[in-house]
Amino acid sequence: MTLSPDTGAALASPSVPGATVGPDASSLPPVADGGVGRAVLRLLLRRALQAVGVTFAVTTACFAIMQQLPGDAAFRIAAGRYGYDFVTAASADAVRGELGLDRPAWQQLLTWWGDALRMDLGTSLVTGADVAHEVLHGLGHTLQLAGLALLLASVLGIAAGAAAARRPGGGVDRLVGVWVVVARSLPPFVLGLLLVVLMAVQLGVLPVAGTGTPAHAVLPATTLAVGLSGLVARIARDAIVQVSTSEHVRFAQTRGLSPSAVVRRHVLRNVGTTLVAYLGVQALVLVEGVIVVESVFAWPGIGHTLVHGVFWRDVPVIQGTAIALALVVVAVNALVDVLTLLLDPRPRETAVIP
């Protein structure tokens, strides 16, 4: 769904070093003065600012949704508190006075921001459950699924990419190329349906949906992994081809190093920087995939919770889950930044020529 994964590869043309777009090393600040430690600190500061910005944006959007909801908010909250049969105009007025719902919108927005600032996510409008608890509970399930998918995709993708890179333009390479395109063009929900119909309904070997046993995780994780593996395979292939045709690797071969030593000491680390850099993009793809796949397979993660929240217009739940998902992306990107810096501490130019 995101543009970045493939456009990143397509647009990050080897032309101008400063002009690369996407998750490349050039988007990092220069490691000029103060060494790696200072650079890491500066990076983390930038990501922290980004986290604050993201939270702010999502919170504000949720306030807009809240304001736009039909009906009287005071009646709705009173109904949530006392039950639908016990709502009277008096109890609604009491709620309105207590929560200050009669104040102008901008004052309510300030309160709303204050709540978010104190990490007070509130309670669900539908179930009355504590949103922070729900989010933490769902996050565990989501990370489980995402981790499994990432592992599967990496194994599949790197193996396919390495096989394709052995002979660029050869039969295997073309086959992998077809796989990459097909994996990218199958919508995750369609792929999930195909797998359900094939594996669960026709063959009956795996459960259709839900959680509980390890078998329940197979189909959703596979659905996520297939989409992602295309991306991994493509990046791995290009990186391996690029590194192994580079001059320093050829020099290492000329020096008479054994093939395994060349791979271990000269190829892996350089391919690693590229693969790690794309982890951030994969996090984006994965988060989007998680939202869809969890809904298809009724996996009790935050993606599923989010979609339910949107369905019921349960704004506190939407806010909590959306912030959590966005912060996961920021956190992964922060990790990627630091890892890239540690793997490749060379000085680098700023992203865009001023």
Add this chain to the structure above:
Amino acid sequence: MSIPAPWTAAPAPGLVRGLLTSPARAAAVVVLIVLALFALIGPLLWNQPALQELGRALEAPSLSDPLGRDRLGRSVVARLAHATRLSLALAALSVVTSALVGGVAGVIAAWRGRWVDTTLNAAAETLVAVPALLIVLLAAALADGSLLVLYVGIAVAQSVEWFRVVRARSAVVLAGPAVGTARMLDLGTWHVLRRHLWPELAPVALTLASFGIGTAVLALSTLSYVGVGLRPPTAELGLMITEALPFWSQAPWLVLAPVLVLAGTLLALLGLRREEAPA
């Protein structure tokens, strides 16, 4: 890459010739043209997507109804044509919007620099961490089934990508010696835009647009599929898949038709992408 001086730059190959460089791309172009024709002419040929004939529920494909009838006896080919038109029109509209908004903002940021660039870039850097589907979902919560708000959500999500790419590319061109010379020759803003920026941005725009259309089509159908996008009885690809799913063993063509349109669109858009130079 050294930026070619304008007087030595070879003329860019024609768009059409450029598109037909390989069999795969030619096939992709053909598929897209067929889909576009289906979206344009189909709704005129089969113009009653909501007409129910309950007596003909789940009827098998026939000559008059090439894709049969759905569970409410509605013509599937009519619904499919309207759904394709809706998806492609929304996608085209949101791509044009996001290209204009993001592209113009990107050029302005690169051109003006300083606080304009800092402000716009800070906003983009924030939004880029939010997955596009999340933005569209938030829009869906705001939309309550309204197509207009969904369109705005999709366009906003895509503008960020346009902004980042256009800004990065433009900054390099604008800082290059060719533009510096043009400025010294007092050739004016329009000249720089047309002769220096546009040739550099046009090929990127094609790639971005093809991805943008795919993203938009996919977002719309995904939202409807999980039940938070458009509402029945709208003819929409994701909704059609949801509605047809319970009957997949009795009437598999009901599910297959929208799935094929969806996968065909995405596949063709990917095939359209410019071949990358061999590494």
